[in-house]
Amino acid sequence: MKKPLILVTNDDGITAPGIRALVDVMSDLGRVVVVAPDSPQSGMGHAITMNDPLRIHPVDVFPGIEAWECSGTPVDCVKLAKHVVLKNQQIDLCVSGINHGSNASINIIYSGTLSAAMEASLEGIFSFGFSLLEYGFDADFEPAKPYIRDMVKQVLAKPPTHTLLLNVNIPSGPVIRGVKVCRQADARWIEEFQQAKDPRGQTYYWLTGEFVNHDHDPDTDVHALEEGYISVVPSGHDLTIRAAIPELSYLQR
Amino acid sequence: MKKPLILVTNDDGITAPGIRALVDVMSDLGRVVVVAPDSPQSGMGHAITMNDPLRIHPVDVFPGIEAWECSGTPVDCVKLAKHVVLKNQQIDLCVSGINHGSNASINIIYSGTLSAAMEASLEGIFSFGFSLLEYGFDADFEPAKPYIRDMVKQVLAKPPTHTLLLNVNIPSGPVIRGVKVCRQADARWIEEFQQAKDPRGQTYYWLTGEFVNHDHDPDTDVHALEEGYISVVPSGHDLTIRAAIPELSYLQR
Numbered sequence: 409m410k411k412p413l414i415l416v417t418n419d420d421g422i423t424a425p426g427i428r429a430l431v432d433v434m435s436d437l438g439r440v441v442v443v444a445p446d447s448p449q450s451g452m453g454h455a456i457t458m459n460d461p462l463r464i465h466p467v468d469v470f471p472g473i474e475a476w477e478c479s480g481t482p483v484d485c486v487k488l489a490k491h492v493v494l495k496n497q498q499i500d501l502c503v504s505g506i507n508h509g510s511n512a513s514i515n516i517i518y519s520g521t522l523s524a525a526m527e528a529s530l531e532g533i534f535s536f537g538f539s540l541l542e543y544g545f546d547a548d549f550e551p552a553k554p555y556i557r558d559m560v561k562q563v564l565a566k567p568p569t570h571t572l573l574l575n576v577n578i579p580s581g582p583v584i585r586g587v588k589v590c591r592q593a594d595a596r597w598i599e600e601f602q603q604a605k606d607p608r609g610q611t612y613y614w615l616t617g618e619f620v621n622h623d624h625d626p627d628t629d630v631h632a633l634e635e636g637y638i639s640v641v642p643s644g645h646d647l648t649i650r651a652a653i654p655e656l657s658y659l660q661r
Numbered sequence: 662m663k664k665p666l667i668l669v670t671n672d673d674g675i676t677a678p679g680i681r682a683l684v685d686v687m688s689d690l691g692r693v694v695v696v697a698p699d700s701p702q703s704g705m706g707h708a709i710t711m712n713d714p715l716r717i718h719p720v721d722v723f724p725g726i727e728a729w730e731c732s733g734t735p736v737d738c739v740k741l742a743k744h745v746v747l748k749n750q751q752i753d754l755c756v757s758g759i760n761h762g763s764n765a766s767i768n769i770i771y772s773g774t775l776s777a778a779m780e781a782s783l784e785g786i787f788s789f790g791f792s793l794l795e796y797g798f799d800a801d802f803e804p805a806k807p808y809i810r811d812m813v814k815q816v817l818a819k820p821p822t823h824t825l826l827l828n829v830n831i832p833s834g835p836v837i838r839g840v841k842v843c844r845q846a847d848a849r850w851i852e853e854f855q856q857a858k859d860p861r862g863q864t865y866y867w868l869t870g871e872f873v874n875h876d877h878d879p880d881t882d883v884h885a886l887e888e889g890y891i892s893v894v895p896s897g898h899d900l901t902i903r904a905a906i907p908e909l910s911y912l913q914r
Binding site: 526647652 | 705712843846859863868914
């Protein structure tokens with residue numbers, strides 16, 4: 409059987425430990441090609457680079473693995489991977505991450521990791537976004553690896569029919585209790601801005617905030633993670649709220 | 662009755678003609694505060710600025726209207742508007758645009774205009790993203806104005822219960838046939854990259870692409886626009902595909 413072609417990307421940049429862990433796992437499962445940002449791109453959401461040129465260079469970062477660094481956003485990386493690096497060869501799977509920090513719940517909207525995976529899913533490629541609930545660069549990815557390997561093998565063997573994108577979040581710590589398939593919790597960020605003066609006396613603001621969840625149903629990703637399980641949320645790109653269409657008929661003319 | 666407090670933003674930057682047209686309409690309907698990017702931010706999606714400081718300055722761009730320009734993304738503008746400019750006063754409505762170019766169908770994912778409106782909706786503020794299907798800076802916004810005014814008045818009078826975000830796209834040209842409430846068409850961008858050499862002989866790539874729609878159902882936004890109608894798509898931020906949850910039970914352990 410032909411080995412599957414697996415595209416690996418992320419948003420923390422090609423030198424982040426999380427992508428190294430993902431390349432380790434994927435290199436047992438198929439032919440791996442890495443196309444990732446040359447610098448950190450956290451919080452880039454589904455940004456694309458329209459008004460600037462993009463650069464892409466082969467790099468020798470992962471022994472024996474084809475890898476390219478790109479000047480753009482995570483979504484740019486996926487587009488360049490498909491159209492420039494792989495010249496429209498069939499990509500069998502895209503995996504993005506492992507992100508340093510949670511992308512559960514509403515974080516999917518802001519996350520470069522998940523946006524890269526979503527972009528691949530828009531191209532018809534089955535995609536995973538993986539995130540570990542541990543921000544530090546000394547995060548331990550080892551306990552997550554066998555779970556990632558098993559999930560990817562299972563989905564390659566039996567792809568689901570209703571989704572092309574799985575948002576997978578992994579609790580930190582040595583013990584993982586299992587895997588739950590669930591829905592996105594309806595949580596929010598409560599923002600604050602740190603205000604300060606630069607050396608020229610000009611005011612600047614720095615975004616900070618706190619993740620607040622009031623959605624405590626047991627079928628949510630946040631709940632699964634709190635209980636020590638890996639959360640898997642099948643996700644899409646159709647934002648339409650169908651229930652609101654009839655009630656808005658008063659706008660029609 | 663107290664005048665509603667209306668936040669106006671966009672992604673084309675505070676000097677774009679589209680935001681001027683929107684300020685014109687809104688200034689009849691409430692107290693308007695503008696917080697918009699100091700430079701074009703198209704294609705920024707839901708990007709936020711985490712690793713850089715943000716600047717914000719009052720500007721005298723719209724006669725008699727409080728206006729601020731911000732160094733960040735459209736989503737940053739909404740966060741700064743709520744927490745810094747308006748210091749958590751109740752904002753009754755957020756309108757974003759009028760974008761120069763379509764944000765129908767899958768464009769909602771890439772659009773800074775819509776991401777700003779979505780960010781406001783996450784804060785519980787009813788929001789509109791408005792876009793005109795005309796890229797030029799000489800676009801004629803006049804035919805759209807009475808429709809925008811009427812829609813905003815109707816929603817302020819009778820807010821829907823199932824959605825806080827309306828993605829409104831407006832056909833270009835002098836004649837608008839009416840307004841249709843519809844769903845997001847399942848369309849895609851087919852990308853290409855222009856390849857060229859810079860003056861130092863280094864290769865660069867420039868993103869380009871073509872919008873392709875194979876979803877011709879009459880209940881879609883693309884269809885409404887093709888027929889000359891304004892499209893209104895009630896939209897949300899829950900990306901979960903519930904139908905995929907049971908079929909993925911084989912991942913659980």
